[in-house]
Amino acid sequence: MLKRKGFILLALLLIVSLVAVACGQGEESAPNEEQNQGETPSEGTEENTNETETQVLKVGATAVPHAEILEEVVAPLLEEQGISLEVTVFQDYILPNKNLFEGDLDANFFQHIPYLTSQNEEHNYGLVEVAGVHIEPMGGYSDRYDSIEDLPDGALILHPDAVSEEGRVLALLESKGLITLAEGVGFYGTVRDIVDNPHNFEFRGVEAATLAQAYVDGDLAIINTNYALQAGLSPAEDSLILEEPDNNPYVNVLAALEANQNDEGIQKLAEALNSPEVRDYILEKYEGNVIPAF
Template identity: 45%
Template sequence: MKKWLTLLLIATFALVLAACGTADDEGAQGNGAATNETADENNEAANEGEKTTLVVGASNVPHAEILEQAQPLLAEKGIELEIEEYTDYIFPNQDLDNGTLDANYFQHIPYLEAQMEEHGYGFVNAGGIHIEPIGVYSQKHESLQDLPDGAVILMSNSIPDHGRILSMLENEGLIKLDPEVEKTKAEIKDIIENDKNLEFEYDYEAALLPQLYQSGEGDAVLINSNYAIDNGINPVEDAIALENEQSPYVNVIAVRKGDENSEAIQALIEVLRSEEIQNFILEEYEGAVVPVAGE
């Protein structure tokens, strides 16, 4: 009898242990499945919410305004565009070099090349976006032909811009440059004919030239379109002469060497060259800024 009771108790105890083990195993498997499912959901959500941030330095006008139009288009591609605005031509390249910026958008090709040569920057032109025709402005004269003998011409102190300005004046028949000198690198000393005895003053920051024009300084002032527009000057209506759209001075997206083929930079170039952005440039600036489709 005692032996039978003992066997019965052992059997009952074994069944209880088996039942408990099964319940624990099922619970463990159930919790594991739930945990894995939650992790998958979290990963999926993280992937869906993941964005690439692109920080681009730009001049206020028109560069930053153009980039603002590009922001929603880039957002559709999962790229958050942050725009850092600058009012000078020095810091955007310094900040690109030190890694504060991923790219900048403010300078034309000759200026970029001169900066790289002077400072040893390891930059690359990732793509051209637009041209800002440089203009001649005067409060005293209605045309370049009206400039008197000895007229004072005010220019920026940016040497890379001098070749551009002098080439424009040569095209207008006011001066003649040494044919041995590359046009984009021409300087005042390279003028070999100057029938009107024009006097060139070039000790001014480019950003100050609109104020000099508005205050009536000099006989004529050479102003980049971005600075003109930023100061309420309409290049198409106010300039007595305007650089034509064949200018080689294309404004570009500059990046550090090796970044030009990144997906984010390629997406930025694609958007800025899109029909939507090009139409915005044409409609907004009415010829004062001209979009380009290629480099």
């Protein structure tokens, strides 16, 4: 009997010890749970989730004035909106549209509306005007003569060889009384539309990007203003003849693929290009050689 009581007592003591150990472990785990609850690993995750990723816009442009406007004025405006602008500078008029069509660019800024139209017709690019920005009045320059009246009969006139530019050149010459075009051709004439050439001028198309260097080879060279400025020529001061900006259809535009024209980043880029900051920059820097069109 005594042994049985001793056995029962021993068993009771063992049970009490096990309960005490279990309670001790429960008390020790409580601080760990509180510590785990106090930790905030999720805060770091939430912070990363809330961080806004910078959108990158790739834009093609010719150097002057387009890339200057983009880099000096537009890029800082877009940076404030979380958009990083990457500008690729081109020296020709062919690659910016080709690269945009192929997806290497998000937009481009270098061309006027008639050129954009002709490129779409020729290559089926499907590019659209997103915003009109400025006009670059085209001028005629000479290394041989100081006045348009000094041009001799039979003078050689060099001009850009693009189809969209030929009519522009002829319209400029007609506006100065140097030739007469067939009625109604406007800015879309060709040399075949000349009905009166009293001075027997000769015409030669030259790749636009080389005209500013090659104009010494002709008596008069009609040069796109972006290339003239890049070569240190001032249309307002150095040209013998210059387009009037009024009713000028050659507005330089921001262009994008039709499918992407309403992209938020593209629209913000368009807004920045039509901002007061860009207008003031154009007026101050280019002194009438480039004219805002908005």
